[in-house]
Amino acid sequence: MNTTNRQQIALISVHGDPAVDIGGEEAGGQNVYVRQVGEALAQLGWDVDMFTRQTDANQSRWVQHQDYCRTIRITAGPETFIPRQEILDHAERFVEEVIRFCREQQRSYALMHTNYWISAWVGLELRRRLAVPMVHTYHSLGAVKYQATQEPPHTATRRLEIEKSCLETAECIVSTSPQERESLRSLVSSRGTIEIIPCGTDIEQFGSVSYQQAREQLGISPEEKVIYYVGRFDPRKGIETLVRAVHRSQMRGKVPMRLIIAGGYKPGQSDGDEKERITQIVQELGLADITEFPGRISDEKMPVYYAAADVCVVPSHYEPFGLVPIEAMASGTPVVGSAVGGLNFTVVSEETGILVPPKDDQAFANAIDRILSDPQWRNELSKNARKRMEEKFSWEGVASQLSDLYRRIIKGQQYGEADA
Ligand code: UDP
Numbered sequence: 001m002n003t004t005n006r007q008q009i010a011l012i013s014v015h016g017d018p019a020v021d022i023g024g025e026e027a028g029g030q031n032v033y034v035r036q037v038g039e040a041l042a043q044l045g046w047d048v049d050m051f052t053r054q055t056d057a058n059q060s061r062w063v064q065h066q067d068y069c070r071t072i073r074i075t076a077g078p079e080t081f082i083p084r085q086e087i088l089d090h091a092e093r094f095v096e097e098v099i100r101f102c103r104e105q106q107r108s109y110a111l112m113h114t115n116y117w118i119s120a121w122v123g124l125e126l127r128r129r130l131a132v133p134m135v136h137t138y139h140s141l142g143a144v145k146y147q148a149t150q151e152p153p154h155t156a157t158r159r160l161e162i163e164k165s166c167l168e169t170a171e172c173i174v175s176t177s178p179q180e181r182e183s184l185r186s187l188v189s190s191r192g193t194i195e196i197i198p199c200g201t202d203i204e205q206f207g208s209v210s211y212q213q214a215r216e217q218l219g220i221s222p223e224e225k226v227i228y229y230v231g232r233f234d235p236r237k238g239i240e241t242l243v244r245a246v247h248r249s250q251m252r253g254k255v256p257m258r259l260i261i262a263g264g265y266k267p268g269q270s271d272g273d274e275k276e277r278i279t280q281i282v283q284e285l286g287l288a289d290i291t292e293f294p295g296r297i298s299d300e301k302m303p304v305y306y307a308a309a310d311v312c313v314v315p316s317h318y319e320p321f322g323l324v325p326i327e328a329m330a331s332g333t334p335v336v337g338s339a340v341g342g343l344n345f346t347v348v349s350e351e352t353g354i355l356v357p358p359k360d361d362q363a364f365a366n367a368i369d370r371i372l373s374d375p376q377w378r379n380e381l382s383k384n385a386r387k388r389m390e391e392k393f394s395w396e397g398v399a400s401q402l403s404d405l406y407r408r409i410i411k412g413q414q415y416g417e418a419d420a
Helices: 029-043 084-105 116-130 142-148 156-169 178-188 211-218 239-248 270-284 302-308 323-330 361-372 375-392 395-411
Strands: 008-012 047-053 062-066 069-074 111-115 134-137 172-175 193-196 225-230 257-262 291-295 311-314 335-338 353-356
Touching: 008 029, 008 116, 029 047, 029 062, 029 069, 029 111, 029 323, 029 395, 047 084, 069 084, 084 116, 111 116, 111 395, 116 134, 116 156, 134 156, 134 395, 142 156, 142 178, 156 178, 172 178, 172 395, 178 193, 211 302, 225 239, 225 302, 225 361, 239 257, 239 270, 239 361, 270 291, 302 323, 311 323, 311 361, 323 335, 323 375, 335 361, 353 361, 361 375
Parallel strands: 008 047, 008 111, 047 069, 111 134, 134 172, 172 193, 225 257, 225 311, 257 291, 311 335, 335 353
Antiparallel strands: 062 069
């Protein structure tokens, strides 16, 4: 297909750069989502530009991922990392620069898909000024997040307003789980159109290594029980609950056990502070000799770590969707997770893992012990988990549902579900 046949679309992810290494501060699920969706949409025949904010003067302005799929970095505000709460101050500039880019490069988008509330503001402006239809994915909802937060940030009110106006104005909201859709309706607005399309995972990459091979590669003996966490060091991820649960485990001391807490952090930044806090709890509880912190795991090593684990624990206080649990399940590793948000949708308790109340150390300990003490049941959970991911959560499947939605919106055909 040549360029003239392809329709141009823009994915907008102001704070989550799809072209950076994943696993450090401010680089997590959203970056993965935008990159994977962008690349898969290009495969499906779209011409995809992914816009993000330049956060380092040395970064290249454009990154070509493959034919018809590139990241474009926009200068809006300082070319350094700034916390999310401050990015909105530069959103106006971001809009101006995108419009300038479109003019100079003669780009005309048939549709844009925005990600997270900061990009929602940008999208609403672009929609107003360029009359481009808009699809939005929240990734995280202020209305839910602030329920679990003691001190909401100063941007909270603004965020809630933008999230509401986005739901009521955008052509369609892509909700990644029925639970998120429910929260949108009960906490944000009864107006606006929603379609449910989940997040996906690379089911070829995850699942490419067997349990035995993975253990050989990482030098872990067959007798050892491996409990695995991977993700950002952020208090809302509940790593403390996991550490306390391992301390309470009845298996500890009876079988060789290893707790791996993986994910990038930078000393002096907020993830570095959380890593320090967790390390202290590990030491206080006398778990230092069974705990390791391997840091950021590269893309190549990710499937190996998941596959080597007996159980992957996702103890989040709040998790809008959660890519880690689906990556683990695609790798055939059962998940013990909090019964919150997207996990209620992706993990089927007692079939692909076990869900327990968030922050409940004892419940996490019991669930982990049940899986570790019954290898046969673990294998059953493992098979079910892999099957569920193959059937419902591949990126190709997700992108083809998005592609179909975009086409219906562009053609003015029926889509989504409006409740009011
Ligand atoms: N990740 C990674 N390397 C790491 C830590 C995390 O590649 O060291 C990836 C992980 O595989 C997943 C994403 O970061 O794809 C985290 O997404 P999730 O939705 O679980 O959490 P978020 O960070 O968005 O809250």
